[in-house]
Amino acid sequence: MIVFRQIGAVVLKDLLVELRSPTRLSSLFFYAFALLLMVAFASSTTDVMRRQAGGVLWIGLLLASTRSFDQSFQAEHDEGALEGLVLWPVRPVALYYGKALANALSVSVVALALLPLLIALYDVNMRGDVGQLVLGVVLGAGALAAPGTLLAGITSQARGASALLPLLLFPTVVPAVLAASRVTTLVMEGDPMGQASAWLGVVGALNLIHWTASGLLFRWVVEDA
Amino acid sequence: MSAANPGIAVDVAGLARRFGPRWVLKRLDLAVPAGESLLITGPNGSGKTTLLRCLATALKPHEGQIRLDGDDLWRARDRFRGSIAFVSHATRLYEDLSARDNLVVWARLGGLPVDADSLLRRVSLPVDRRDPVRTFSAGMRRRLALAVALLKTPRLMLLDEPFTALDPEGRALVGAVLDDLRSRHATIVLTSHHPEEAAPYCTAAAHLDDGRIAWRGTPAEAVAKATP
Amino acid sequence: MKFAWEHVVGALGLVLFAVGQYQGLFVSPAEREMGDVARILYVHVPSAWLALVAFTCAFVAAAGTLFTGRKGFDALLEASSEVGVASGVLLMITGALFARPTWGVFWSWDARLTTTAILVLTFFGVVVLRSLVPDPDKRATWSAVVTIFAAINVPITYYSVDWWRSIHQMRSDAEAMSGSIRSVLMLNALAFLLLGTWLIAQRYRLARAHARAEEPLPLPREEAAS
Numbered sequence: 233m234i235v236f237r238q239i240g241a242v243v244l245k246d247l248l249v250e251l252r253s254p255t256r257l258s259s260l261f262f263y264a265f266a267l268l269l270m271v272a273f274a275s276s277t278t279d280v281m282r283r284q285a286g287g288v289l290w291i292g293l294l295l296a297s298t299r300s301f302d303q304s305f306q307a308e309h310d311e312g313a314l315e316g317l318v319l320w321p322v323r324p325v326a327l328y329y330g331k332a333l334a335n336a337l338s339v340s341v342v343a344l345a346l347l348p349l350l351i352a353l354y355d356v357n358m359r360g361d362v363g364q365l366v367l368g369v370v371l372g373a374g375a376l377a378a379p380g381t382l383l384a385g386i387t388s389q390a391r392g393a394s395a396l397l398p399l400l401l402f403p404t405v406v407p408a409v410l411a412a413s414r415v416t417t418l419v420m421e422g423d424p425m426g427q428a429s430a431w432l433g434v435v436g437a438l439n440l441i442h443w444t445a446s447g448l449l450f451r452w453v454v455e456d457a
Numbered sequence: 458m459s460a461a462n463p464g465i466a467v468d469v470a471g472l473a474r475r476f477g478p479r480w481v482l483k484r485l486d487l488a489v490p491a492g493e494s495l496l497i498t499g500p501n502g503s504g505k506t507t508l509l510r511c512l513a514t515a516l517k518p519h520e521g522q523i524r525l526d527g528d529d530l531w532r533a534r535d536r537f538r539g540s541i542a543f544v545s546h547a548t549r550l551y552e553d554l555s556a557r558d559n560l561v562v563w564a565r566l567g568g569l570p571v572d573a574d575s576l577l578r579r580v581s582l583p584v585d586r587r588d589p590v591r592t593f594s595a596g597m598r599r600r601l602a603l604a605v606a607l608l609k610t611p612r613l614m615l616l617d618e619p620f621t622a623l624d625p626e627g628r629a630l631v632g633a634v635l636d637d638l639r640s641r642h643a644t645i646v647l648t649s650h651h652p653e654e655a656a657p658y659c660t661a662a663a664h665l666d667d668g669r670i671a672w673r674g675t676p677a678e679a680v681a682k683a684t685p
Numbered sequence: 686m687k688f689a690w691e692h693v694v695g696a697l698g699l700v701l702f703a704v705g706q707y708q709g710l711f712v713s714p715a716e717r718e719m720g721d722v723a724r725i726l727y728v729h730v731p732s733a734w735l736a737l738v739a740f741t742c743a744f745v746a747a748a749g750t751l752f753t754g755r756k757g758f759d760a761l762l763e764a765s766s767e768v769g770v771a772s773g774v775l776l777m778i779t780g781a782l783f784a785r786p787t788w789g790v791f792w793s794w795d796a797r798l799t800t801t802a803i804l805v806l807t808f809f810g811v812v813v814l815r816s817l818v819p820d821p822d823k824r825a826t827w828s829a830v831v832t833i834f835a836a837i838n839v840p841i842t843y844y845s846v847d848w849w850r851s852i853h854q855m856r857s858d859a860e861a862m863s864g865s866i867r868s869v870l871m872l873n874a875l876a877f878l879l880l881g882t883w884l885i886a887q888r889y890r891l892a893r894a895h896a897r898a899e900e901p902l903p904l905p906r907e908e909a910a911s
Contacts, residue, residue, distance in 0.1 A: 234568065241565040245551075248562065252589065253553040312547025315515055321538035322566050379834065386814070386827045393817045400810040400831060403803040404838050407845035414849065434845060445837050449830050452751060456517045456822075477820065478901040520904070 235326050242322065242330020243337075249307050250338065260300045261342045264292035265349065272353050285354040286417030289346060290409045294376065297339045298398045301380040304335055305388035314389075318454050328381065328450035332443070336370075336377035343369045351420075359422030364432065368419065371435040372412030378442035379404045385453040408442075411435045464644035465540065465613045466491040467512065471521030473668075474507055481507045483668035484521060489661075491526075494635065494645040496655045496676050498683065499665035505648040506546070508665065509615045512646065513543035525613070539567065542611035544619055548602040552591040556582055556601050559590060563605050571608060580604045580630055595622045603634060614638055616647040620654045632658050652679040691886035698879025705873035713869045722786045723866075729779035730870060731877035732772045733801075738881060739769035740804060743811075747832035750825050756896055759825035762832060763815065764888035766808045768881060773805035796847035803842055807835040821899055 250256055271288045275281040308314035317327055344366065351358050383400045387393040411434040418428040467489040474482040481504045489495050499505050510516045511523060514534040523530040525537055550559050557573045564571035577584045580600040590598060599622055606614070619631045635658040638645055649655040652662065655676070662679035664672040672682075709727035742765035749758030780798070781791040792798065811828050818824040 237568055238566060241562075241568075244565065245562045248558060249551055249553050252558070307551060307553065310552050311550045312545070313549045313551060315547070316549030317566070319513055319515055319538055319541070319543060320563070320567050321535060323535075382834065383831070386830065389823075390814065390818045390827070393814060396810065396813055396817065399806065399813065403807045403810070403842075404834065406799070406803055407838075407841050410845055410849055434848070438841065438845075441837065441841065445834065449834060452826050452830050456515065473904055475901045478899060480901055480904055483904055 235323055238322050238326035239330045239333070242317075242327055243334050246304060246331060246334035247337070250334070253307075256300060256303055257338060257342065260296045260338060261345060263296035263299065264289075264342060264346055267292035267295060268346065268350060268353060278355050281354050282356055282420075283417070285350055285356050286415075286420055287413045288354075289343070289350055289416060290372065290413040292346070293339060293343055293373070294402070294405065294409055295398075296342070297335070297373075297376050297380060298401055300338060301335055301377070301384035301401075302388055302394050302397055304331060304338075304381070305384050309388060314454065324451035324454050325447055327454065328385075328447050329443075331385075332377050332381040332446065335381050336374045339373035339377055340370045343373055356420050357422075358420060360419035360428070361423070364423075364428050365416065365419045368412055368415035368428070368432055368435065371432065371439055372408060372415070375408035375412065375435055375438045375442060376405055378439065378446050382446040382450055382453065385450065389453075408435065408438050411438065463612070463642040464491040464493075465525045465537075466527075467613065467644060467646070468524040468527075469508075469512075469521070470524070472508070472511060472518050472523060473520035474504075474511060474516055475519055476507075481668055482511070485665075485669050487663065487670050489644060489646060491644055492639075492642040493661050494639055494659040495647070496652060496659040496662040496679060497646065497648045497665055498650070498652050498662065498679055499648070503665045504668045505665055506617055509543065509545070509617050509646065509648060512613070513541055513545075513615050514538055515543070537613075539609065540612040542606040542609050542614050544599075544602055544606045544614075544616045546617055548598045549605070550590045550598060550601060553589050555587045555589055556593075556604075557584075557587075559601060560604060560608065564608050567609065569608050576604045576607060579607070579634075581626065596624060596627050599623060600627060600630065603631065607634065610641075611638075612643050614643055614645045614647075616645070618648055618650060620649060620651065628654060652676065652683045656680050689886070689890070691883045694879050694886075695883030698876050698881075698883055701872060701876035702880060705869065705876045708869045709873060713866055722783060725779050725783045727870060727873045729776065729783055731874040732776040732779065734874050735877045735881040736769055736772040736776050736801075736804075738878065739765045739772060739885065740808065742885065743769060743808065743832055744836040747829035747836070750829040751833070754825075756825070757893070759821075759829070760889050760892035760896060761885075762811075762825075762828060763892040764885045766811050766828075766832070767888060768885050770805055770808045770812060772877075772881065773801065773808070776801060777805065794846070796843050799846045800839060800843045804835070804839060807831070807838070811835075821896060 268288055271284065272281060275284065305314070308317070318324065347365070347369065350356065380401055383404070384397055387397045387400065411431050414431045415428050415435065418431065467487070469485060469487040472482050472485040473480060485504070485508065497505055497508070507516065511518055514530060514537065517531055530537060551562065554562065556577060560571055560573045560576060574584050580603055582597060582600055582604070590601065593601070599619070603619070620628050623631065635645060639658070645659075647655060647659070656679060659676045662674055662676045663670050664679065664682070706727065709724055715721050715723070743762055746758045746762035746765060749755065750762060784793070785791050811831050814831060815824055815828050818827060
């Protein structure tokens with residue numbers, strides 16, 4: 233089907249642009265890493281730090297990804313490619329899912345790169361299931377990227393509104409960040425009561441809702457009404 | 458493109474489009490038969506670019522209607538977009554990618570076949586250069602944008618001042634592309650401030666003023682009108 | 686000039702507000718356990734209802750904008766989101782003032798409070814977004830998209846936080862109320878709703894007037910065939 237082919241093409245395009253301008257991925261990483269470091273320095277005891285690890289990771293990712301989502305649209309606006317895409321034609325649905333998938337991938341990669349550093353710096357005794365940890369990270373990244381891509385699509389088109397993206401995005405992703413950090417923290421602590429899978433379910437459900445809703449709404453973001 | 462797939466006939470009736478409170482196109486009427494190459498002249502702010510953007514389905518008409526081959530363009534825009542190529546001031550290129558990358562990316566997005574080498578040669582761009590478009594001059598970018606538009610083998614080609622920012626060689630290139638499209642019976646609509654550059658490649662002319670077509674004639678007449 | 690029905694509503698609301706607040710502050714008995722502090726609830730609870738009504742209005746208006754494109758819905762969205770933010774802020778401030786002497790903390794992150802804060806933040810974001818988009822059509826479409834997106838978010842947020850907090854076993858439930866307190870509360874709630882309706886209606890008219898000012902003059906009539 234055309235839509236799936238187009239989604240694939242958009243993902244490849246975004247990844248190619250990302251590869252050719254590696255500053256985006258690395259700045260995403262360092263932004264989040266800087267936050268990790270700062271909170272580590274500010275923490276009073278090792279015990280406090282250990283318990284905060286999961287939450288800090290997601291706050292760092294949230295902040296960093298906001299910039300990343302905005303930048304993913306900047307490449308389109310440089311030379312008016314966004315309109316070019318719509319006219320090509322690339323269906324808005326395909327455009328959305330392609331970009332959102334590429335964004336989710338970026339955030340996932342950065343998050344997975346941060347995990348070992350987090351475990352080391354925050355003195356986490358990693359006892360839980362690594363598979364669940366990775367799954368939680370990937371799903372959390374998806375739950376951030378879905379609304380983030382939609383909202384960044386809007387703010388990148390309104391002059392001066394890039395600074396507005398965090399204000400619009402943060403309220404939307406509170407449940408996702410809560411759930412994802414819960415999974416991360418639980419798994420890191422060994423998940424004594426087996427709750428992690430329930431929270432994974434929550435993040436999974438959030439993904440389902442956000443990816444569906446945003447996909448439906450995106451066409452109003454790019455087409456002339 | 459075979460004769461069985463000729464250019465599109467364009468019929469604009471009562472087209473009106475505004476930006477905020479200001480009307481730019483004011484109930485414009487224009488008929489472009491299939492296969493015609495129309496040159497549109499007009500002062501700045503007359504609405505040339507807006508007209509092209511409406512024809513390209515980038516803008517929705519606020520009043521009036523555009524018909525392509527008898528069908529309402531806006532309603533059937535998904536169907537028509539693949540056959541319309543729009544070369545505008547915005548090059549729609551990805552700055553961080555090379556020329557070849559850009560061609561491949563756009564081809565993939567449209568599910569189109571691409572022979573990057575031959576397209577690059579056709580617009581006289583170096584075939585093996587890997588530099589990002591960011592390093593290109595304005596003229597080179599316009600050539601690449603032209604190459605991207607040609608990926609589609611369009612039946613309706615829209616060009617907004619295609620000869621601007623090009624050296625004589627570049628202008629000849631655009632001309633060659635236009636000639637080729639004409640030989641394939643594509644419909645062409647292009648705007649220009651310098652009708653003498655575009656006239657050799659066009660079969661008809663029109664003058665746009667204050668949002669309406671003020672005059673219709675031949676390219677030679679357009680050139681005559683322009684020179685004081 | 687057409688008679689503005691909302692002035693009747695507003696006048697009635699004002700009267701009820703005066704009566705209700707007088708009752709609330711001076712006449713109704715002090716609450717058994719919380720004492721005089723509880724009187725702030727006569728503002729707090731009604732503002733919660735008003736905020737809820739305003740936000741519901743906004744959601745409906747957003748859906749209307751996207752599905753019908755009629756300008757009236759956009760004006761309604763503008764009006765109700767602003768009134769919603771105002772009553773939401775009032776809600777949070779009065780809530781904090783009540784919570785401190787009662788439970789010792791200004792704020793807790795339970796489901797209701799968190800959802801409220803998020804809702805108010807979102808609508809504040811909508812208001813700011815509207816100020817940054819000059820094109821009226823895009824402004825209408827985009828603020829509608831953000832509003833609908835936020836609407837989907839509300840129940841999700843509520844239940845997620847609820848679940849999260851239930852693990853930590855922290856809830857702040859309002860106490861059950863006696864009869865006379867209830868009736869004063871109802872009176873104030875009605876007053877707020879009427880005043881709120883007046884506010885939204887007035888703000889709606891203002892938004893419509895602005896939109897009309899932005900509208901283009903009609904195209905000149907067809908001249909003789911050129």
